[in-house]
Amino acid sequence: MExxxxxxxxxxxxVTNGSWSFPFTRTLYQGPLKVICAPxxxxxxxxxxxxxxxxxxxxQLLASLRFALENGQYYFGLSVVGIMGVLGTIFGRMLCGWxxxxxxxxxxxxKLPTRKFGIPRALRYGKYxxxxxxxxxxxxxxxxxxxxxxxxxxxxxxxxxxxxxxxPMLWLQPNLRNTIGLLFYNKLMILAFFVLWSVVASRxxxxxxxxxxxxxxxxxxxxxLRLRLDTSRCTNCKACHHVCPTGVKFNERPDDxxxxxxLACMNKACQFDAISLEIGGLPLGxxxxxxxxxxxxx
Amino acid sequence: MVPRTAHRVRPPVRxxxxxxxxxxxxxxxxxxxxGEPQRVLEQAWQVCLSCIGIG
Numbered sequence: 001m002e003x004x005x006x007x008x009x010x011x012x013x014x015v016t017n018g019s020w021s022f023p024f025t026r027t028l029y030q031g032p033l034k035v036i037c038a039p040x041x042x043x044x045x046x047x048x049x050x051x052x053x054x055x056x057x058x059x060q061l062l063a064s065l066r067f068a069l070e071n072g073q074y075y076f077g078l079s080v081v082g083i084m085g086v087l088g089t090i091f092g093r094m095l096c097g098w099x100x101x102x103x104x105x106x107x108x109x110x111k112l113p114t115r116k117f118g119i120p121r122a123l124r125y126g127k128y129x130x131x132x133x134x135x136x137x138x139x140x141x142x143x144x145x146x147x148x149x150x151x152x153x154x155x156x157x158x159x160x161x162x163x164x165x166x167x168p169m170l171w172l173q174p175n176l177r178n179t180i181g182l183l184f185y186n187k188l189m190i191l192a193f194f195v196l197w198s199v200v201a202s203r204x205x206x207x208x209x210x211x212x213x214x215x216x217x218x219x220x221x222x223x224x225l226r227l228r229l230d231t232s233r234c235t236n237c238k239a240c241h242h243v244c245p246t247g248v249k250f251n252e253r254p255d256d257x258x259x260x261x262x263l264a265c266m267n268k269a270c271q272f273d274a275i276s277l278e279i280g281g282l283p284l285g286x287x288x289x290x291x292x293x294x295x296x297x298x
Numbered sequence: 299m300v301p302r303t304a305h306r307v308r309p310p311v312r313x314x315x316x317x318x319x320x321x322x323x324x325x326x327x328x329x330x331x332x333g334e335p336q337r338v339l340e341q342a343w344q345v346c347l348s349c350i351g352i353g
Contacts, residue, residue, distance in 0.1 A: 034342040035335050044342045045350050052342040056349065060341045061334070075337050079329025085322025089315050154349040166350040176352055187351035224315040281312040
């Protein structure tokens, strides 16, 4: 299953960044596929991007909302929030574990053989702050004299944008190198910080900063596809604690918003068949064959 | 008398995801009806240099 997940991550990364003509065109893909929302955090200013970034689009729409309203255009970001909500309700943070290119990069970095450290649980709340402040409130409320705001998260924080768009664009268009300043160096430092942190800790950006992950995490209790715990089989051996890349104690909180449904606990840790995958309350996978007697529902 | 065989208890289908999907689909449709995807597409076709820390 882990191999399958890796393949899904690779395929999604290649499909959402599937425009490989950029070294020749030296610009972005501008085809109709860009009306499709990328399920993970994937900068749409990346020269190879074939889909749009939900977080980037939402900020842009909110930043230009006043201007749009003055022109009779009701662009509240409903189509973006709508598609994010549908994806979040079906998959939740499974998208972080299976379909996010930047999450995949962090996983690869974490494979480097060094001493590993945990991440304090309190830092998990940071990503909700970034979602509310940097993605919604600041672009919407902090506007210039023309009534236009800025995409604060993209502009000041997003390391995925620096990696996938900032650096490639500087490579493709050398004349841009004269225009970089403090803002770019600041973003470069943020990228370097998360790269180094990813080497020594598992998925630090996803767990502490990612606003898309924060949004998907809101669906932890309602998401259609999710892991389920059979408490009659669970022995509280805590084996699931040791394999979880996001520090979830699955036997204590099966609907933890940090769970990215990588299935490591189900496939690598649990010896008692206590963890299974369900869709809308109905069992999926091998959970079906072992349920020979009624079990408590959770 | 034929003994009744033990029947399996099927877990209930959760309705909350369906409600949530319906709600967000309605939001998406409203957004589509206002022409938002065209605006999203226009944004996605342009490089926002200041957004990626350049310029």
